[in-house]
Structures are given as structure tokens and as C-alpha cells.
Amino acid sequence: xxxxxxxxxxTSVANPExxxxxxxxxxxxxxxxxxxxxxxxxxxxxxxxxxxLAKQLSKEPDRREMDVLxxxxxxxxxxLMAMALTEMGYPAQSLLGYQVEVKTNEAYGRARIMxxxxxxxxxxxxxxxxxxxxGFQGIDELGNITTLGRGGSDTSAVAIAAALNADVxxxxxxxxxxxxxxxxxxxxxxxxxxxxxxxxxxxxxxxxKVLQIRSVEFAKxxxxxxxxRSSFNQEIxxxxxxxxxxxxxxxxxxxxxxxxxxxxxxxxxxxxxGIASKILKAVGDEGIIVDVIIQNTRAGGxxxxxxxxxxxxxxxxxxxxxxxxxxxxxxxxxxxxxxxKVSVVGVGMRSHSGVxxxxxxxxAKENINIILISTSEIRIxxxxxxxxxELAVRALHKAFELDKE
Amino acid sequence: xxxxxxxxxxTSVANPExxxxxxxxxxxxxxxxxxxxxxxxxxxxxxxxxxxLAKQLSKEPDRREMDVLxxxxxxxxxxLMAMALTEMGYPAQSLLGYQVEVKTNEAYGRARIMxxxxxxxxxxxxxxxxxxxxGFQGIDELGNITTLGRGGSDTSAVAIAAALNADVxxxxxxxxxxxxxxxxxxxxxxxxxxxxxxxxxxxxxxxxKVLQIRSVEFAKxxxxxxxxRSSFNQEIxxxxxxxxxxxxxxxxxxxxxxxxxxxxxxxxxxxxxGIASKILKAVGDEGIIVDVIIQNTRAGGxxxxxxxxxxxxxxxxxxxxxxxxxxxxxxxxxxxxxxxKVSVVGVGMRSHSGVxxxxxxxxAKENINIILISTSEIRIxxxxxxxxxELAVRALHKAFELDKE
Numbered sequence: 001x002x003x004x005x006x007x008x009x010x011t012s013v014a015n016p017e018x019x020x021x022x023x024x025x026x027x028x029x030x031x032x033x034x035x036x037x038x039x040x041x042x043x044x045x046x047x048x049x050x051x052x053l054a055k056q057l058s059k060e061p062d063r064r065e066m067d068v069l070x071x072x073x074x075x076x077x078x079x080l081m082a083m084a085l086t087e088m089g090y091p092a093q094s095l096l097g098y099q100v101e102v103k104t105n106e107a108y109g110r111a112r113i114m115x116x117x118x119x120x121x122x123x124x125x126x127x128x129x130x131x132x133x134x135g136f137q138g139i140d141e142l143g144n145i146t147t148l149g150r151g152g153s154d155t156s157a158v159a160i161a162a163a164l165n166a167d168v169x170x171x172x173x174x175x176x177x178x179x180x181x182x183x184x185x186x187x188x189x190x191x192x193x194x195x196x197x198x199x200x201x202x203x204x205x206x207x208x209k210v211l212q213i214r215s216v217e218f219a220k221x222x223x224x225x226x227x228x229r230s231s232f233n234q235e236i237x238x239x240x241x242x243x244x245x246x247x248x249x250x251x252x253x254x255x256x257x258x259x260x261x262x263x264x265x266x267x268x269x270x271x272x273x274g275i276a277s278k279i280l281k282a283v284g285d286e287g288i289i290v291d292v293i294i295q296n297t298r299a300g301g302x303x304x305x306x307x308x309x310x311x312x313x314x315x316x317x318x319x320x321x322x323x324x325x326x327x328x329x330x331x332x333x334x335x336x337x338x339x340x341k342v343s344v345v346g347v348g349m350r351s352h353s354g355v356x357x358x359x360x361x362x363x364a365k366e367n368i369n370i371i372l373i374s375t376s377e378i379r380i381x382x383x384x385x386x387x388x389x390e391l392a393v394r395a396l397h398k399a400f401e402l403d404k405e
Numbered sequence: 406x407x408x409x410x411x412x413x414x415x416t417s418v419a420n421p422e423x424x425x426x427x428x429x430x431x432x433x434x435x436x437x438x439x440x441x442x443x444x445x446x447x448x449x450x451x452x453x454x455x456x457x458l459a460k461q462l463s464k465e466p467d468r469r470e471m472d473v474l475x476x477x478x479x480x481x482x483x484x485l486m487a488m489a490l491t492e493m494g495y496p497a498q499s500l501l502g503y504q505v506e507v508k509t510n511e512a513y514g515r516a517r518i519m520x521x522x523x524x525x526x527x528x529x530x531x532x533x534x535x536x537x538x539x540g541f542q543g544i545d546e547l548g549n550i551t552t553l554g555r556g557g558s559d560t561s562a563v564a565i566a567a568a569l570n571a572d573v574x575x576x577x578x579x580x581x582x583x584x585x586x587x588x589x590x591x592x593x594x595x596x597x598x599x600x601x602x603x604x605x606x607x608x609x610x611x612x613x614k615v616l617q618i619r620s621v622e623f624a625k626x627x628x629x630x631x632x633x634r635s636s637f638n639q640e641i642x643x644x645x646x647x648x649x650x651x652x653x654x655x656x657x658x659x660x661x662x663x664x665x666x667x668x669x670x671x672x673x674x675x676x677x678x679g680i681a682s683k684i685l686k687a688v689g690d691e692g693i694i695v696d697v698i699i700q701n702t703r704a705g706g707x708x709x710x711x712x713x714x715x716x717x718x719x720x721x722x723x724x725x726x727x728x729x730x731x732x733x734x735x736x737x738x739x740x741x742x743x744x745x746k747v748s749v750v751g752v753g754m755r756s757h758s759g760v761x762x763x764x765x766x767x768x769a770k771e772n773i774n775i776i777l778i779s780t781s782e783i784r785i786x787x788x789x790x791x792x793x794x795e796l797a798v799r800a801l802h803k804a805f806e807l808d809k810e
Contacts, residue, residue, distance in 0.1 A: 016461040050481075056421040057485055058492035065491070068499050069484035072477035076455075079474035080462055086470070087463035094473050098503055099548055143504055 002167035003035040003125070007135065007157035010044035011174045012231035013077050016084075022172075022231060023084040026130060030090060035125045037164065039135040039157040040081060042073025063108035067137075067147045071097070074134035074153070081132045092130040095120060097145065102138035102156065104146045111138055111146035113155065113218075116163035133160060151212035158215040162222035169224050171211060172231035177238030178203065178210050180402040181255040185390045188403040192253060193236075196243040199253050200226075202345045202379045206256040216240065243347050251355060252346040252400035257389050259340045261291055262314040263371065264307060264321055268331035271303040275328060279305055282324045288313045292341070292374040292383060306372060308383065311337055339371060340389040343381040344396055356380050362399035368392050407572035408440040408530075412540065412562035415449035416579045417636035418482050421489075427577075427636060428489040431535060435495060440530045442569065444540040444562040445486060447478025468513035472542075472552045476502070479539035479558070486537045497535040500525060502550065507543035507561065509551045516543055516551035518560065518623075521568035538565060556617030563620040567627035574629050576616060577636035582643030583608065583615050585807040586660045590795045593808040597658060598641075601648040604658050605631075607750045607784045611661040621645065648752050656760060657751040657805035662794050664745045666696055667719040668776065669712055669726055673736035676708040680733055684710055687729045693718045697746070697779040697788060711777060713788065716742055744776060745794040748786040749801055761785050767804035773797055 006026065013019050030036050050069050054061040061069075078094035085092035101117030124131045135153025138146045148155050154171060161169035178200065181189040195203075197220035204213040210228055219226050219240065229237025247253070269275055280290055293307040309317045314337055321333045342363075349355050356373075359380050363370060368391065372383035384392055397403060411431065418424050435441050455474050459466040466474075483499035490497035506522025529536045540558025543551045553560050559576060566574035583605065586594040600608075602625035609618040615633055624631050624645065634642025652658070674680055685695055698712045714722045723740050730738045747768075754760050761778075764785050768775060773796065777788035789797055802808055 016458065019462060053421065053481075053485065054488055057424060057489045061488045062491040065484045065487040065499055068487075068501070069481060072480050072484075075477050075480070076458075076474060079470040079477075080458065082470040082473075083459055083466045084462045086467040094470055096473070096550075145501075 001033045001035070003037070003164060004029055004168055004170060005037045005039065005157055005161035005164065005166040006170045006172060007039040007153055008041065008172045008231055009153065009174070010041040010046070012172055013040055013081070014044040016080070019077075019080055019084050023081060023088060025231065026085065027088060027090050030130055037121060037125070037131045037133060037160060037166070038081070039133045039153055039160060040074060040077045041135050041153040042070075043077055046073040046076070064144060067108045067145045070147050071134070071137040071145045074136050078132045078134045085130055085132075090130055091128060092132055093124055094132045094134070095124075096134045097137035098139045098143060100133055100160070102159070104138035104140055104148070106140040106144070106146065108146055110149040111140070113138060113148070113159045116159055118163050121160070121164065148214075151215075154212040154215035155218060158218040158222075158224050158226065161224045162218060166224065168227050169219070170227045170229060172229060173210065174230065174232065175210065176230045176233070176235055177228050178240070178254070180253070181393050181397050182257070186255070186393050186397050188394075188397060190402065192238045194239040194241055194247070195253055196247050196347050197240060198243065198378055199247075199345050199347055200240045202343070202376065203254055203256055206258055206341070206343050206345070206379075206381070211240070247347050248351055249348060250346060251348040251352045252344045252402065253348075254345050255342065255393050255396045255400070255402065256345065257340055257342045257393050259386060259389060260311055261308040261339065261341060261383075262311045262335060262337040263339050263383065264309060264314075264317055264333065264335045266305045266321060266325055266330045266333050268298065268302045269305055270329055271297065271301050275303075276305055278328060279321065279324055280307065282320050283309065283317050286316065286320060288317050292372050292381070294372050294374075308339070308341075308372070338386040339383050340386045341381050341383050342389065342392045342396065343379055344400060345379045347378050349378050349380075358399060359396060362395050363392055366391055366395050368395075406438045406440070408442070408569060409434055409573055409575060410442045410444065410562055410566035410569065410571045411575045411577060412444040412558055413446065413577045413636055414558065414579070415446045415451070417577055418445055418486070419449040421485070424482075424485055424489050428486060428493060430636065431490065432493060432495050435535055442526060442530070442536045442538060442565060442571070443486070444538045444558055444565060445479060445482040446540050446558040447475075448482055451478040451481070469549060472513045472550050475552050476539070476542040476550045479541050483537045483539045490535055490537075495535055496533060497537055498529055499537045499539070500529075501539045502542035503544045503548060505538055505565070507564070509543035509545055509553070511545040511549070511551065513551055515554040516545070518543060518553070518564045521564055523568050526565070526569065553619075556620075559617040559620035560623060563623045563629050563631065566629045567623060571629065573632050574624070575632045575634060577634060578615065579635065579637065580615060581635045581638070581640055582633050583645070583659070585658065586798055586802050587662070591660070591798050591802050593802060595807065597643045599644040599646055599652070600658055601652050601752050602645060603648065603783055604652075604750050604752055605645045607748070607781065608659055608661055611663055611746070611748050611750070611784075611786070616645070652752050653756055654753060655751060656753040656757045657749045657807065658753075659750050660747065660798050660801045660805070660807065661750065662745055662747045662798050664791060664794060665716050666713040666744065666746060666788075667716045667740060667742040668744050668788065669714060669719075669722055669738065669740045671710045671726060671730055671735045671738050673703065673707045674710055675734055676702065676706050681710055683733060684726065684729055685712065687725050688714065688722050691721065691725060693722050697777050697786070699777050699779075713744070713746075713777070743791040744788050745791045746786050746788050747794065747797045747801065748784055749805060750784045752783050754783050754785075763804060764801060767800050768797055771796055771800050773800075
């Protein structure tokens with residue numbers, strides 16, 4: 001008899017029929033004798049509709065009121081789910097953010113969870129109730145509604161699982177788990193049985209959309225095992241857990257890619273202290289997040305500085321840097337939107353050498369030129385021309401023996 | 406500088422454009438220097454859509470969860486209104502039932518307000534904020550969401566006005582006020598400048614749909630002046646206030662009708678103690694509300710008992726009474742759905758005689774047969790054949806000199 005926290009995303013509860021299917025799955029766990037706490041997202045499309053409604057009244061809607069508005073999405077789903085379960089004869093009750101007491105800071109639209117109330121949920125579980133909790137929402141110190149940002153229901157689920165000391169947090173989604181690569185472009189990609197928190201963090205930050213990155217940080221911090229699986233079948237998915245000996249034996253666990261970045265290079269920058277900082281502060285002050293940064297030294301006290309920004313911010317960043325280039329006396333600013341980042345991730349890298357060399361040679365063998373390189377302890381990323389993305393992913397997937405059964 | 410509580414119904418906030426229009430009207434009051442507290446209903450149609458959604462999951466949805474679901478309607482409107490006002494440059498903030506602390510009993514779907522928290526609203530008013538409150542919703546002792554039943558936003562508004570000791574509670578609707586009769590069938594009907602709480606209570610219970618009856622009870626109890634007016638123009642509407650000398654001079658303030666009832670008669674009932682009670686208890690136990698009751702004595706220890714029930718309950722009530730008739734030895738049960746109730750209402754009746762006689766003779770002059778009569782201190786109602794309804798209303802409107810300027 002375990003305490004299971006489940007989370008179902010918007011596509012899993014998109015209409016009354018799917019809500020009934022999810023209700024059956026919840027009932028199954030309850031029938032097996034488990035204590036069930038279920039976190040739900042808004043029905044697919046609802047959040048976008050609410051945003052559209054708000055934009056008709058205000059170009060930049062008041063953030064506090066936006067959260068009041070968006071929170072209705074999850075409120076609707078939990079009420080409907082509790083009704084569906086009650087109709088099936090199961091004792092279910094919904095709880096909203098303020099009823100659980102999901103306490104957050106006051107950052108409307110991107111609030112961070114500070115504390116989770118346990119008593120109300122535990123009382124209901126003691127009464128043998130199935131507890132259905134609205135994800136994505138919390139309250140601040142004054143009882144104002146806050147929301148956690150896109151994908152925040154994942155974080156709600158993991159935080160509640162941590163607070164309740166749950167045996168597992170099952171995240172139900174429309175894919176079957178975490179794969180060695182995107183199956184859409186790499187047909188030989190395989191579902192991973194398990195992956196470490198650190199690897200999952202790298203994968204999430206590299207654009208794998210299975211889990212919200214903050215939920216993984218939470219899971220790592222409180223050591224909550226996450227089971228990522230599909231709500232449309234009964235297959236076992238991927239366990240996201242603490243690193244173990246097995247994982248170290250595998251050099252690379254997965255290959256990811258990200259086409260959402262663009263490159264900006266300032267050529268022939270005077271190589272003086274503080275210049276790099278000036279270049280990067282200019283975009284940072286405008287709220288533009290810089291990812292990879294590389295500086296090459298040229299002859300004659302000159303240097304080239306290259307960095308990447310999100311494609312959506314490319315035009316704005318280019319304008320800023322053209323101004324900066326004039327000020328610091330750089331020769332030119334060039335940009336390129338047609339790039340991609342391919343990465344290999346694996347905790348095994350810590351104890352295995354030669355991973356980078358193998359990555360570079362694999363790409364070279366396919367005549368793929370590497371524009372930029374960045375690394376972390378368990379990740380190597382290469383910026384390449386966008387058109388080679390799929391080829392690169394498949395080549396790396398094969399080179400690191402992920403194609404094998 | 407007054408404290409004004411305003412309430413806008415669903416048609417007044419049915420779409421973004423109307424929300425903007427209402428925002429302008431609220432801003433007007435604020436610009437005049439008043440403290441503004443605004444109670445809103447759900448956008449027209451939204452509540453029905455939510456009920457439809459729930460019915461797809463459960464024939465008789467769990468009442469607690471139904472209230473969680475329905476409360477999203479008002480939550481949406483208050484967020485949008487606060488955004489609209491903020492966009493126009495006014496400091497507005499929404500509050501939900503749990504944030505105000507609208508404490509109710511636990512009767513989901515038809516909860517009664519027990520207590521209204523004042524502090525949160527007063528703090529915001531002190532900060533010169535416009536306070537936008539979700540109507541229709543409250544919370545019980547445990548913080549569960551409750552709703553007040555159809556039209557409950559009127560009651561929310563009056564209760565909040567009472568708690569804050571507001572100068573006036575303005576109820577904005579799609580009509581211009583309270584009329585001497587339904588203008589749709591009585592072209593000479595006039596808008597009343599004022600009407601007493603007691604008269605309004607009688608009118609509301611007789612089917613005039615301008616105000617929810619419980620809101621008038623509240624207003625009377627706490628002596629909150631209500632101003633019923635249109636949200637689509639700037640006209641002065643009708644003041645619902647404590648009785649004054651002027652009102653007593655008018656014998657009849659209004660003529661109303663109600664086509665929602667049906668008549669049931671048990672013929673030749675043995676005239677024994679407890680028989681009437683047995684007949685009426687049978688339907689009462691099934692939750693059917695009986696309105697007019699008349700008993701006529703026949704010769705030979707027999708009596709006829711007639712009563713009216715809502716038309717929607719007619720078939721069910723007939724079946725019940727056919728069973729009762731057998732048990733008590735009544736000769737027959739006959740029913741009639743084609744009846745209507747016409748009523749004259751006025752506090753002046755208390756001090757004027759001959760009102761009933763005038764009513765009966767006016768109807769007789771038009772050859773309208775009176776089937777049943779019932780009276781209160783300030784009302785006389787006649788049940789007549791439904792087809793004569795409009796004729797009767799116009800005849801009474803003229804007879805009691807309501808046609809005059």
C-alpha cells in the first residue's frame with residue numbers, strides 16, 4: 001500500500017471522455033489499495049483561450065488578475081474529475097491551491113513554491129478519499145492567487161509528493177517516457193528505463209519537453225522518484241531517480257537537439273578587460289537570456305566574441321549589439337538564425353574519457369562543421385548548421401551505441 | 406463622497422465590449438469621488454455551459470464539486486473587469502468569495518450567507534482601490550466553495566452593502582427598474598420611482614424577476630436601499646426602500662402575474678381532522694412546494710381541497726395525489742395546467758378598504774372567472790384561466806388607476 005501522487009497534463013483531460021478514462025486509471029490505483037493524490041492541469045486549449053480573452057481587454061494584462069483568470073482552468077478540471085469519480089462510486093474531493101495551502105512567493109505568473117500544507121490532504125486520505133488537486137496554482141502570503149508558469153503542474157505534483165513523502169510521483173503525458181533521442185527524427189531511439197535527476201535536468205534545459213525543469217530540480221532536492229509515463233496505455237515509462245552504479249556504466253544516456261537559438265558574433269573587438277562584460281550586459285539588461293558564449297583571440301590585440309540567444313529575441317539582440325559595436329569599436333556584427341544545438345548527456349562522462357573526441361569525430365565523419373562548443377560535467381553541446389540537425393542526432397545516437405538493443 | 410455597492414448581471418458583462426462599457430460606468434463613479442465596490446455575475450451563458458459540461462460526466466453531479474465548477478464563472482468575470490479597469494488607468498483589484506470571506510452554511514448550490522468579512526475590502530478602499538467582488542460564491546466553515554443559487558449575486562451585493570454600511574446598493578440589469586406591470590403585456594405600465602421592501606418581496610415571490618427574493622429579505626433586514634436600474638443607459642431606476650408616508654397613499658403599486666403554476670383538486674374528501682395535512686404532506690415530502698391552498702366544505706361531511714404547485718412538478722404531484730386519494734377515500738383527483746395567478750400589491754391596502762371588491766368586480770366586468778383567491782396583508786391574488794392573463798393584468802392596471810400619469 002503506497003502513497004501515489006499522479007499528475008495528468010492537459011491533453012489527458014482534454015474532454016469529458018478523456019476525463020472518464022483518467023478517472024478509471026485513478027480508480028485502478030485506489031482499488032489496489034493505494035492512497036491516491038492526483039494533480040491536474042487545465043483541459044488542453046483552455047489556458048490559451050483565457051489568455052486570448054484577456055488580451056481583448058488589455059495588451060499587457062495585470063499580472064495579479066491574469067493569475068486569477070488562469071487559475072479557473074485547473075479549477076474546472078478538478079471539479080469535473082471529482083464528479084466523474086463520484087459518479088463511478090469512488091469518494092473523491094477536489095482541492096484548490098488555497099485549500100491545500102500551496103504557499104508561493106508573490107511573483108505572479110512565475111511564482112515559486114515556498115511551502116505546501118499537508119494537513120488537509122492527509123485528513124482526506126485518512127478518510128479514504130481520493131484527493132484531486134488543482135495544479136499550477138498557489139497563494140501568496142495574503143491569499144492572492146498565483147500561478148507557477150507554463151508546465152507548472154509538474155512542479156505542483158513533485159512538490160506535493162515531496163511534502164507528503166509519497167512513494168512515487170507519476171507524471172502522465174502523451175509520450176511513453178524519456179527517450180534516448182526524439183523518436184520523430186531518430187527511429188532507433190529507445191525509451192530509457194531510468195535516468196538520473198542530473199541527466200534529466202540537462203535534457204530539460206536542452207529542450208526535451210517531457211518535464212518542466214523546475215519540477216526536476218524539486219525532485220532532486222527532495223529525492224522524489226518521478227515515473228514519466230503515458231496516460232493512453234498501461235506501459236511502464238521512465239523512472240527519474242538518484243544516480244546509481246548502473247548509470248555510471250553508460251557513457252551517454254541521450255542525444256538532444258534544440259533549434260530555438262540564433263548566433264551573434266562581434267568581429268574584431270578590441271581585446272580589453274571588461275569588453276566581453278559590456279557586450280553581454282547590453283542584452284542581459286534587456287532581459288535576453290544568453291546561452292553559449294565563446295571568445296577567440298585574433299592577432300593584433302583583437303578578439304571575436306560569439307554568443308547565442310533565443311531565436312525570438314534575435315532581431316532585438318542584433319540591434320542592441322550593433323549599437324554596442326559602434327561604442328566599443330568592433331568591426332562588425334554578424335548573425336545567423338540557421339543554427340542548431342546538438343548535445344550528448346550522460347553521468348558516465350564523469351568517469352569516462354574521450355567522449356568529446358568521439359562526438360567531434362562522429363560529426364566530422366558526416367562532414368558536419370562545428371561552429372561552437374560548450375560543455376558541462378555531464379553534457380557536451382555543439383552548435384552546427386541547422387540543416388544538419390537530424391543527421392547529427394542520428395550519427396551521435398549510433399556512435400554512442402544507443403541504437404543497440 | 407459615498408460608499409456605493411454596484412452589481413452587474415450576466416448580460417451586462419456578456420462579452421469584452423460590454424465589460425469595457427461597465428468599466429467606464431464604474432470609473433465614472435470613482436471619478437466622482439465615491440468608494441466603489443462592484444459585485445459581478447458570470448458572463449451570460451457561462452453558467453449554463455458549465456452545467457452542460459458537468460452533466461456529461463454525471464447525471465446528478467456531486468453538489469460540492471458543482472459549486473467548485475460554477476464558481477469559475479464569476480472568477481473569470483472579476484479578473485477580466487479588474488484588467489479592463491487597470492488598462493484604463495484605474496487601480497482595481499478582484500476578490501473571490503474566500504478572499505472577502507463570504508461565510509455561508511454548507512448547503513452547496515443554495516447556501517445562505519452567515520457573515521461577511523469587512524477588513525480586506527475596507528483596506529483596499531482605504532488604498533483608493535476599486536474592489537471587484539465575485540458574486541454568487543462563498544465559503545463554508547472549512548473553506549469549501551459554496552454558491553448561493555440562481556440570482557445569488559443580487560444577494561451577495563446586498564449582503565456586502567449591508568456589511569459595509571454602504572449608502573446605496575445599485576443593481577444593474579437589462580430593464581430600467583421595477584414597473585407597475587410587465588410592460589410587454591401592459592403598454593401603459595410605468596416605472597416606479599420607489600417601492601417598499603415588503604411590496605418588492607411580494608412582487609418577487611409572484612414572479613417579477615427583477616431581484617432575487619433573498620436579496621430583498623436581506624435589504625429589508627439591514628435596511629439597505631436598493632437602486633434597480635439599467636446598465637445600458639444613465640436613467641434613474643427604481644429605489645427599493647423602507648415604507649414611507651407617500652407609499653401608503655397609493656392603494657396598489659403594481660399588478661403581477663405568474664403562469665408557472667398548475668392546480669390540483671381532490672374532490673369529495675372525507676372531512677376529518679388531519680386529512681388536509683395528509684394530502685399536502687405527501688407532496689411536501691417529495692420536495693414539491695405548494696403555493697395557494699383552498700378548502701371548500703360540501704354537504705354530507707365531504708370537502709374539496711385545491712392547491713397549486715409549480716407546472717414543472719405537476720405530473721409528479723398528480724401521481725402522488727392519485728395514490729393519496731385512494732388511501733383516504735376521495736372521489737377523484739383533477740388537475741389543470743392552464744391557469745395563471747394575477748395579483749395586486751400595495752402597502753396602501755393596509756389602510757384602504759374595498760381593494761378586494763374592486764379587484765373581483767374588475768375581473769367580473771371582463772367576464773373572467775375567479776377559480777381561487779389568496780391574500781396577504783398587502784396582496785390579493787386570483788387564480789384565473791391562463792388565456793385571460795393579459796386581459797386581466799390590463800384591466801386591473803386600469804381599475805387601480807396605474808394607467809394615469
